[in-house]
Amino acid sequence: MPDLLLALDHAARCLPTVKAAILIESAMNQRKLTRPQLVQLLEGLPQKLRIPLSRVRSDAQSGTETAVRWWLEERCVRVRSQVQLAPRVRVDLLVGTNWVIECDSRRFHDDPAQYREDRRRDLALASRGYRVTRLTWEQVFLQWESTERMLRAMLRRREHRQVLRA
Template identity: 65%
Template sequence: MSSEQPWYLTTAAPPGIVQMLLFGVRPTCLDGASLHGVWTPPHTGAHVFRPRVLRVDAELEDARTHPVRRKAGEVITLSEEAELVLHAPALRAWPGHDPVPDLALVLTHAAHCLPVEKAAVLFESGLQRRLLTRRGAEQILASLPQRIRRPLSRIRADAESGTETIVRWWMESRHFPVRPQVLFPDRRRRMDLLVGRSWVIECDSREFHDDPLSYDADRARDLYLASRGYRVTRLSWEQVFLRWKETQTMLLAILRRGEHLDRPRT
């Protein structure tokens, strides 16, 4: 495929990666994590990187790339319409011959690029799927600036979905009492999140819900918890990733009533 790299194009090549390689860039951050099998939240644009060079290819300029920058902790870009998000690591050469860099570099880029809760989604998915070890995660965190490393030190290995990570992270950042993966009273199953003493939040991880067996099992879980005196709220993928601000407002309204601090009413 390339005169510089020993790659051969096959039908198994992931969609989109070929165009990136033709541009002279490689996937990283959200796109690289997805290729490693990490669960990733929805995003626009393709996150790519390349070593520092003196010359910018005309083709790459035409692609309307922009480097990632941070200002007051927020990610800003040079162009809202850019198709590629160009990460700028301090590298003089490619880190290896593989068109997809190793997961440690991908997550390092993600930590610098993404809001902390979305970077946490990638780390926690990698840990939960055993694509990343706890020691490996700690080594990545140790290499980050303190302003990024400190909040990410809360990552866990038992989050079962990106929606669960986002909701838990939001509650923890506002100092609401929340515990993940608490055992049911029957001790055979686990709650996604237990808020206070009696409010259970179940987080759907699927964008589309077309499995009748899962639907039935979810409702059976909800009914069992309600019978034991718990309040149960089920949040969909869409509520967390497409309508998150609206969802936060409603969650806050419930939390401010303080009913989650009561014991389950059996």
């Protein structure tokens, strides 16, 4: 099996930046890549790759989350990852002040108990003024053109910048 750093170096050089970021963030989240190893990886890359990849984080819990966050960041939209908004309610992405984007996969969200928990969380968030959008892996990676068009329409309305009222 190839060395992880070598594989990630090749990914950074050969794949689109966001796809390399997905691999790097996944390795970091799974604790297979340490911060010093990330620094070593980035130092070995040309500046045109090193600068954008310096945005990688270790808290992204899925490639879908990374892809959506990077898309928003590239549009200079304020987005935060893994934000605790209420007791027992941590969200994948908080866009602006009040738009929550959850990046769901069948693996974790098709279970009946998880489905109920997701709806409990959505209701708790809605009661506090948050708007929740759930995106599937398929919407992000297989139907991106359509998904992107809808996300752009939502951003144009600027509702994600409204002040929450208690």
